[in-house]
Amino acid sequence: MQILQDISLKPFNTFGMDVHTDYYTEITNPTQLAAIAADASLPAKRFILGGGSNVLLTQSLHGIVLHNRIKGIEKVKEDDDYVWVTAGAGEVWHDFVMYAIANNWAGVENLALIPGTVGAAPIQNIGAYGVEVKNVIDHVTAWHWEMKREVPYYNSECAFGYRDSIFKHQLKDKVFITSVTFRLNKTPEFNTSYGAIEQELKKMDIEEVSIAAIADAVIAIRSSKLPNPREIGNAGSFFKNPTISLEQYDNLKASFHDIPSYPVSDTMVKVPAGWLIEQCGWKGFRAGDTGVHEKQALVLVNYGSATGGAVWDLSDNIVKTVHDKFHIELEREVQVW
Ligand SMILES: Cc1cc2nc3c(=O)[nH]c(=O)nc-3n(C[C@H](O)[C@H](O)[C@H](O)COP(=O)(O)OP(=O)(O)OC[C@H]3O[C@@H](n4cnc5c(N)ncnc54)[C@H](O)[C@@H]3O)c2cc1C
Known part of the structure; x- marks a missing residue:
């Protein structure tokens, strides 16, 4: 392991922020994490980096960046209806989606290209x-820095919510996710009702829906x-969509007649x-190289040399x-370092 x-970190974050880290190493195997934990010469502060597509780097990092490159995809079991597949945490998400589609395993096709x-x-x-x-998550396997071993976290233990999980709260800074085991469907249940998928399938002249066709449409x-981070630095949606009470929404609607909403409960x-x-x-605001995307107000952008x-x-x-204006508190989706 080379330290x-x-x-x-400019090449390793989709915002393209040119921020330095004191120490950096690639993790290709979970066994390296035990060595990192045991090495007293390394800084105690650890930053885990995947594709860098959901982080905003605002300052030099005084610690060690552990860049996740743990690879490998394996079918671990199956029954008549499902297949369980374990993927190394460093696999590129979209490659995993394409792998599932190539095998005709359904459940992740709508998540293509994230x-x-x-x-x-x-x-x-x-x-x-x-x-x-x-x-589609069966369980998440993570190295626990205090327990000094890998621990499985089953779906029901992960406290999944809207852009949220236990890994952002109780387990924040406590674990390094090493693999994820998915339960994928052998008989697809197509989900084409959302967004413009149906329209796109029509445009593509698709007569028979398949998971590959849905992924192509998505x-x-x-x-x-969405702006391609290779062309304009960004981290996708910068904020979460806020959830408010129906009462507050009705009050707002009195002043803002066209305010859109989606039911939650x-x-x-x-x-x-x-x-x-x-x-x-x-929307479209720009000051120097920092801005709000001209087509997507939810996406903040770095046109070149913006700072975090x-x-x-x-x-x-x-x-x-x-x-x-609205008495609504926006919450950042992006992780700020
Ligand atoms: C153009 C664009 C479009 C996007 N569209 C969507 C979308 O449609 N839906 C959506 O949900 N998201 C979207 N995102 C956000 C982003 O793709 C996801 O949040 C993605 O899961 C981040 O993965 P990453 O590997 O880049 O994580 P990173 O940015 O590297 O890390 C994000 C956070 O996770 C932590 N982390 C990363 N890997 C591990 C690990 N192995 N163990 C422990 N902690 C870890 C990091 O420390 C950091 O706090 C978009 C981003 C971009 C740039």
Whole structure:
């Protein structure tokens, strides 16, 4: 295991922030984590990095970056209906989706083209087009820094919620996810009702729906809508869609007639954060190299040499203006370091 010093993380985060870390190493095997834990010469502060697509780096990191490169995909069991597949946490998420589709195993096709690694997927319970990854996770295996061993966390123990899980709370900084075991469906239940999937399938002249066709439709929609981090630095949605009470929503509707919402329960609704931000006039805003994407108000961008601090300040101003106008508190989805 090679430990490097004073490394720029610019190539390793999709915002493209040029921030340095004191120490850096790649983790290709869970056994290396025991060695890291036992090495007293290494800094105690550890930063776990996957694809760097959900982090905003605002300052130099004084500690060690553990870059997850644990690979391997294996079918571990099956029955008549399901197949259980374990993927190394460092596998690229989209590659895993393509692998599942190639084998005709259903459940992740709506999540095609989400950037990042398999290991980060459970952390914020990634979701898109009506599907969340929690629907197909059997268990998550993680190295526990205090127990000094790998521990399985079964689905019911992961406290999955909207862009949320136990890994953001009780287990934050306590574990390194090493693999995820999925339970995929041998007989697909297609989920095409959300977003523009059905429309896209029609446009593609698809007569018989398949998981491959759904993934193709999702890829086409995402490619046309979301800025590619290779072209403009960004981390996807910067904020979560806030959940508010139906009562607050009804009050807001009196002043803002076209405020959109999605039902969450009998008493709560979700309001699209992008709409709120757009109403505050931020869409397409640019100051130097820091900005709000011109087509997606939910996506903050680095046009080249923005700093993490400038993006943070912009996000702060957005939070304030949305609060002043709607009395709604936006919560950042992106992890800030
Ligand atoms: C263009 C774009 C579109 C996106 N679209 C979506 C979307 O549709 N839906 C969605 O849910 N998300 C979306 N995202 C966000 C992002 O892709 C996901 O959050 C993804 O799961 C992050 O994976 P990563 O490997 O890049 O994580 P990183 O950014 O590297 O890390 C994110 C956090 O997880 C921690 N972490 C990472 N790996 C591990 C590990 N193995 N063990 C313990 N902790 C770990 C890190 O320390 C950090 O706190 C989008 C991002 C971009 C740039």
